[in-house]
Each structure stands twice: as C-alpha cells, then as structure tokens.
Amino acid sequence: MMRSNAYTLTRSTPHAIIDSTKLQGVWQSIARLRAHDPTFRQVVLTDLYLGYQEARELAVVLAGNRYVTRLDLSCNKIGPSGVQCLAPALASMKMLFDLDLSDNELGDQGTFELVSQLKGHFCLHRLNLSRNFIGSAGARALSDMIAQDSPLDTFIASNNRIGGDGALALAEALAKNEHLCSLDLSKNEIDSPAAAAFAAAVGNRGKHSLVILDLSDNRIDDGGALMLVEATAINPWFSYLNLGGNRIGREGFENIAAWLDQNKEVCLVLELGRG
Template identity: 30%
Template structure:
C-alpha cells in the first residue's frame, strides 16, 4: 500500500495487492463451489481474480467451470490454461467476455484442457480466423457441445466445420446470430464427421430460401433431433423445401419463427411436421420485413 499525493492532500492508496485480494476471492470461490461445479458467472473476474483462481488448489476436483459474463480476455484465458489444477475440467463456459482469436487459439492448444466435453464461447469477439483453426486441432476431439453463437463468424467457420475430422463426438452445435449464408450451409453440409449431431442452432443467420433448400437436402445429420432456423430471411420457397424433405427422421423440435413465409408455407410445414413434439412457426412477432434481427429464446413456445 503506497502513498498518493494530489494537490495539498496526501492519502494512502487503498487498492489491494494480489495477495490482499486473495482471501476475498478465495472466499468467493468457496461459496460458489458445489462438489464438482464452480459457478462464477457475473463475478467481475479479471486478471488478478483469474490468477488467484488458477492457483487455488481446491479447484482440482472441478469438472464444470462457469466464467460467463466476466472480464475474461486473452491474458486471463492464458492464465486459466496454465493452471495445474484444472486438468479434470470437462465443461468450460466463457460466454459474454472479451476473448479474441488469439485467446481461443491458446485454449485449443492447451495440454491441460484436453478433457473438455462442453465449451461455450458465445458472445465474444471471435472470427473465422481462429475458429477455422481450432475446430481442426486434436485438442477439441472430445467436444460434445460447442457454443459459438453471437460472434463475428460466417462462411469460413461453416467451411471449417464441414472439413474437420476432429469433432466426431459433437452432439450440439450453436451458431446463432452470426453471418452464415446459403454458401456457408453448403460447405457445412459437406461434413463427414458430424453424424452424431443432435442439435443445430442456426437462428439469426442469413440463409434465405437458397440456404433452407440446401439444408433440406442434407443427408449427413441422421441423428438430428432439434433444429433452430428462426430469423433467417426465407419465405414460402424455403418453407416448402423443408416440408418436402424426406430426411429429419429423428426430429422432435423445429423452430422457424421470424421468417417471411405465408400461411401457404406454414400449412406445408404443419402437414409435414404434425407429429413432432415442438413446432414453432411464430415467436411473438409478425413475419414481416423490417423486423429487428434479434433472437430471444424467451419468445419460443411449444406448439399447443
């Protein structure tokens, strides 16, 4: 603790050192720790807090770590990756932070996090540059759930996902609110390693009728149960293509709200998917041009 002088005043600098913060941060960790789950979402963790966390031996049993909605950037992610106490980690939630391509590349190459099954990177600052690289790295071979929604990724990521041979265990892929169009969907559908995929979220992208038609020719998602295509700028042509598709044999949920199809397209969809558990054609807003490109899961309601 030093002395700060300003004008004629002299007072102590009350900002605590790393050691001074340790007791408070460790107490926060203890209170948040529940057996093998550690939920630190929204705790304002930045460099010092992440450093203390990475050195805290009691997290060695943690399998699920939630650090979403904090101040985690590339430096903080590097600190986490270097922790000797996170080698048992299976779930890592990093949504709503400040991670860029550099940080994600560091994560994917980390020797200590090869057991990850669930990885959430939604709402960061990621582009095709890093995602195209990391989805091909062996370190991602155990990933079952991957959330890349609300980033700055597009067709480059779709192409990389179509080419990768690494994500053979992937069951849930979230690409919501990105920039994938019909060309990207065609690239994604080339995938030979996504046969285990059960959930695919493409809401709020840019598929259009051409993208919906391309998706309606998919032959490599035999296990798909949940498909989200809300807010993708397709009309009756895309809706009827989906309705005429002979695939999707395992589908139990289909979300198509906030698109442009008319009652004609809706009738085709209702006839085709009459027996699935959940069919969503509207989500609390009109299917008209000019609506905000915004996805809100709270608006989704099962068909009555």
Template identity: 30%
Template sequence: MAWGGGNTNSVESWVKRLRDNDATFTSLHILSFRRVTSSELGQIFEALTHNAILKEFYASGHSFDETAAKILATALEHNTTLERLNIGSDHLGNNEAVVKLLSEGLSKNKGLLRLDLENKGFGGHHETSVQYLAQALEKNITLQELILARNKLTDQDVQVLCQTITQGNNRTLQKLDLCLNSFTEAGARSIATLLASQNQADAGGLKEIDLSDNEITEEGGRAIGQALESNKALQRLRMSSCMDPPLPVEEGVEDKIPFDDDIQTLNRPLTSEQEREIRMDGDTVLETIASALKSNSTLQELWMDYCNVSSIGAGYLADALRHNHSLITVRMRNNRIGNRGARALGAALTPTCSTSTDAQLGGDEGQSIEPTQASLSSSEGVAVTATKSYNATLRNLELGSNMVGVLGWHGLVGARSLESLGLYENQINVLHKALEEQQQINPPSSPSSVPSTTMSPTNAPPSSSSLSANIPNGASFNSQQALEKLIHLDVGCNGISREDYTQLGVCLIKGMLPSLIRLEIAGNGDRSREAPQHSSPGRNHDDDEGEDNQEDPDDEQDAWQRVTSRIEEARPNLVIHWKGAGAMQQG
C-alpha cells in the first residue's frame, strides 16, 4: 500500500510501479491534502490501463479535467483487476462532461466492485450527471457497491437512479448508500418501488441500503415498510434519523415517559387514550415494518436510531419477532421505548411457559394463546400451556439512550439468543438483583463448580413481587440462565455506583452471564467521594472513636480497580472497560 502524503511517494514512482506491475502495489491512497495536478492524475490513469495488480485506488478530493477523464474512461474499459475506486472532488457532479466520460468507462468496465462517490456534488443534476451515472449502472455487469452519501441528492435524483435500476438489466448491485442527502417522502417512495420490484428469490437485488439522515417522513417510512412484504433480497436496512426530531422538553420540566415507572402499571395494557398520549410518528413506521417482518424471511439487520419510536413501536416489533426467524440485529438507539418497550422485547426473546386455571384458558385481556399451543391438564385442574412462541435468532440488540430503567432490565435478562446487548446511557443503576433472582428461580445444575468469593452477595430471598418473574403476559422463566449466550454487554453511563458494581462482580464471579467476554461499564461511579486525606500533623486518632465514619472514603477509581481485578482474576477471559467511571455523577 502507498499513501500519498509525503515527498517519498512521488507520482513518478507510483506510475513506474503500476507500469511494472509491482506485485506488492495493491493499494494507492492519495490523501486530499497532497497536491496532485490533473495532468499527474492522467499519468496514473494511463498506467492503470494495463495494470493487473492494483486492487484499490482512492484519490478523493482531487479534481481532474476532460483530458484526464478520457484516459480514466479508457483505463476502466481495459482494466479488469481494479476493485475499489474513489475519485473526484466535491464538485465532480457539477462537471457534466467529466461525469459523462467517467460513466462511459464504467459502462464498459468488467472488474470494479465498489464505487465510492461520497460528497461529490451530484445533487440537483438529475438531468445530467445523475442520469449519466444511472445509465452506467444499467450497463455495468460487475459493480456491487455504490456509495452516494453526502451528495445533497433530491427526490428527482433518487427517482432517476431507482427507475433505471428497476427497469434496467442490473443484477449485480448489492449495496446502495444514500445517507445524508436531501430527499424526502417522494424519494422514499421511489426507493420503495425499487425494493418491491425485487421480489424474486435468487434473482439479484439490493442486499443493503442506507437511507439514514434523510427526512423521508412517516409516510415515506411506511412505504419502505410495505415494500418489505414482497421484497426477497434486502438483508440490511438502515434508516436512522429519518423522522422529524421531537420537540425539546421545556426547561425545568422533567423528561419522563408516562405510565412506565411501576410494575403494576407495566403489567397492564395501555388504554386507547394512553396510547394516543405516547404514540410518535416512528411507531407507525415500525408498525408497518413489523407487519412485513412476520412474513419477510430475508431481512437480517434493522437500524432505526433517532426515529421517534416509543414503547408502542417496540411492542409491534416484539410481536413480529415471535414470528420472524431471519432478523439477527436490531439497533434502536436514542428513542423512547422505556421500561415497557424493553420488557416487551425481552418477553418476545424469552422462552416462557404459563399456568392458568381452566377458566383462564379462554384468554384474559392482554393475554394470548397461540393456535399451535397444546394445553395439558393436571390432576389439580390446572392447565399448563406449552412453551409460547419466542424468537431464538436475534443475536444483537442495541437500545442505548432509550430511558430504560431497572424494570426494563429485569424484562431483558431472560433473552436466550442475545449475544450482544447495548444499554448505554439509560437508567439501569442496579444490575445484580435481576441476575440473582433469575439464578434463584433456576439454580445452576452444578453448584460445586461455581468459583468461591469473599465478596458478600445479597442473600435475601426473592420477594413475592419478583420483578424478573413479572414480565408481560404473566409468563415465568423456564430453566435457563439469565442471558446465557451474552458475549458483549454495554451498560456505560447508567449511574451505577461502586456498591452496585461490587454486587455485579459477585454475580460474575459466581458464574452468572457465563458467556460474557466483554463488559463496557465506563461513565458510571460517583466522583463526589473525596480521595483519602492524609492525617494532619498532631492529630490524635483516638479522637475519631465513636464517629459515624471512622475511615475516609476510598478513592473512587481505586475502588473500581479493585473490584475489576477481582472479577478478572476469577474470569480471565472477561475484558472489562471501566475507565472513565464517574463521568455521570460529578460532585
């Protein structure tokens, strides 16, 4: 690899290595601050014509004229080994003649896999530069990835691209990045039409599309969701920050999710009036997507950060997860799902069984009996319903900054399939109680194998209102450990004190969260505690006897380090990122 950032890497040396087919010269990156003339770029383009070694060429930020563009077009026509290309300045799209020549070369190219045109000024040129690029896509037979982020693309630009892909013969394009542009609902509808047209399995089509940071609105989002009902190609859908931002909370008013702060309220369904108070525009979008997910069997990843999703939208997704067996990753950072939404998702991921009397099997309000479930009668007249359907394929769930509290965490601990759980910047300041209650419900089969510790756990028996047992629909856990497959847990910035961290350490040392190998817990702690003070000269320590606090409090960082060392000693495969504890609670 050569990086064009210094005098040792001259254009002449690059050209020579390209012409000589230097076997070690597989990548060339010319940094944007390096001065390269259009004529010098032309020399590099010419050397690429018959080169069979270089795999990637990045020269973003550098302008070139028509003369150099003609040479590049010829190089793209003949070169079959270059796979990744990023070329041009942020004004490339304004130069109609240069883009036309570049597109002619792309039309005939038979080797390029990835074309990165991020921030190249294509927006607003749907009759010229965007049209030329679309025509190249129609004829190109190898390109798999097209990056058009940060181009200020309009609805008309997106329509031209989507219509060409829909009506053309392109069957190779798999990834389309349209994030950070300027299209709205109309552009989203054009994309939806494209996705809906890709309804034949094994017939090609986009596998990944990024629509993030475009104001596609509620109606545009619904159109995308409806397209998923027929689409049989898309695997990754990213549409973060696509809704209008919520109104800011007035100064002095506590930002709080209503009907979300006690177990009795959470175990009752919302009334219609309460739903109207909570519902946001992202909920309607997620309702449409969730409906499609009940039959869609190709989508594997869904991103909806900053999309105005409340617990209502999370409930729609939870219901879809019970029927879906393809989704692997869900990312919904910076929404407002709260405890109710987290518990709904947890219930959909938790193997459960429920017991009820014969009279209850007809189905109480808020409860449902799956048609495929069998009811087994016991001699006491109590029916045991077979395991309720749940999702066993979702592996990654990101719920950072969602106003999830301890009650929401209690609802998530039974999720069997999760390998990564992100709960950064929520309000989960006590973690250990849910793990302890789950352990008491389902004690390990080999207690003798649990490592011993002198750190004192909380030994109080579970109360009759055990939070972990009261997940939605009256379900109770089966004999599985809490989050038994979890590899990565992020609980940074949750207001966790060192005492709570100590109790979590006890749980980890006892073998809870058995698969965990990475714990992110920075941004917690309490730096209001002062570091130990040295004794003043002449002070009589006998005067301290009888005082409430005979010892100065430990330094916060040292205390966290000691707990971390104990955990890592007992579990050497577990890496804990804790530095920065205290960031949430200053003085």
C-alpha cells in the first residue's frame, strides 16, 4: 500500500523490476499530492504495475485536486476495477487538462466506468486510451461523450478493438462535435463503411472541423480511402490524413492520385504508405 509516511507497492509483480528511482518518484508524488502542493501541476506515474489497490489509494489523494493539469498513468495494470475507483476522483479534478490512461487493460467495462464520470468535465482537452482492449461497446460509450460536444480537442484510441460498428458510432458522434481537432483511431480493425461515415462527418463539419485524422493500419479499401481523401481535401480546415497500412491496392492509389491531380489547389498532408 501507499501510506503517508512509508509508501510501498503491494502488487505481486516483483518490485525488483521497478527502478528504485521510479519508486522514489512515486513516494515524492504522493507526498506532494497529499500536501496539496499548488506547484505540482504534472503527475507522471508510468510503468509501475499500479493495480486496483494502488488505484484506490491514488484516488484518495487525487480527489478534489485543484492544481494538477496533466496526469499520466500509462503502462500500468489499473484495469476496470481500478478505474472504477479512480474515475470519480478524476472527474473532481477541475483543472485536469491532459489525461493518459493508455495501456491499462481497461476493456469495455473500464471505458464505460471512466466515461460515465468524465461526461461534462469542462476542462479535459486531451485523452489517451490507446492499447486498452476497447471494443465496440466501449466505443459506443465514448461516442456518447463525444456527441455531447465535450471540450476534448485531442483523442487517442489507437491499438484497440473498436471495429466497424464501434467506428460507425464514433463517426456519428463526430458529426455532432465542434471541438475535436485531432483523432487517432489507428490499428482498430475499421472497415470501409465506417470510413465512409467518417468522410461524411468530416465533410459536413464546417468551420470547427477536425484537422488531423489517423486511420492507419485498419481495413479500409480503395473506395473507402478515396471517399476520405475527397472529404478531407475539400475541407479547408483539414490538414493531415493518415491511411497508411490499409487495404489500398494499385487501383486505389491511382484513383487517389488522379483525383489530387485534378484538384491541385488542395493543401493536405496525406500518408498512404505501408499498404
């Protein structure tokens, strides 16, 4: 357990693999949080095998914090039970701007627990949930938050299992959101029907549009890729589209090249490699 005077980690994972300098950093961080240090704005506790018990105790010292703007708990083992304990505390951190919970085995249930608390958080602008085994159910929960036009401007959910149905829900939510600027859904088994939905959302968003979209390493074919290029290229606010590592064949590349050749005024950074 982490205590006020002698902080230790109780997980069964061998502590020998955790660098002593990192452990010292944990102790110092907890002490500063307990003391409500107003200068402690960025909390980084990564790759420490923090699990359910540690999440419970961390929630106690984070609850109601008015100073922390960035919290990085990536590469731990928090899981759905741990995030259920943490989520209310995170929601109470009114100055929290940047939250990284990537690589924490949250799954759909953990994602639901997190989103149910973070809905309506007026300060959170950046959220990273990469590598969390999020499937279509978790994606639908996330889409509810995005559809409410949350203040998020950067959302990263790469390396999950969102799939076509989950991506469709996110695309529909994106069409209702006027704040999101950067979206990374790479490596999520997203197919061309979902790509078409994203194309429709991006093409109809007006001035407050998405400017960066990463759909690399998915299952988008020639037709889906062309629809995305056309939709993003004609949006004057859009700047970067990554479709590398998809199922784009020679004909798809040729069609995209021909379209761009006919629309030379387009200003777009487009990545199509690794296909």
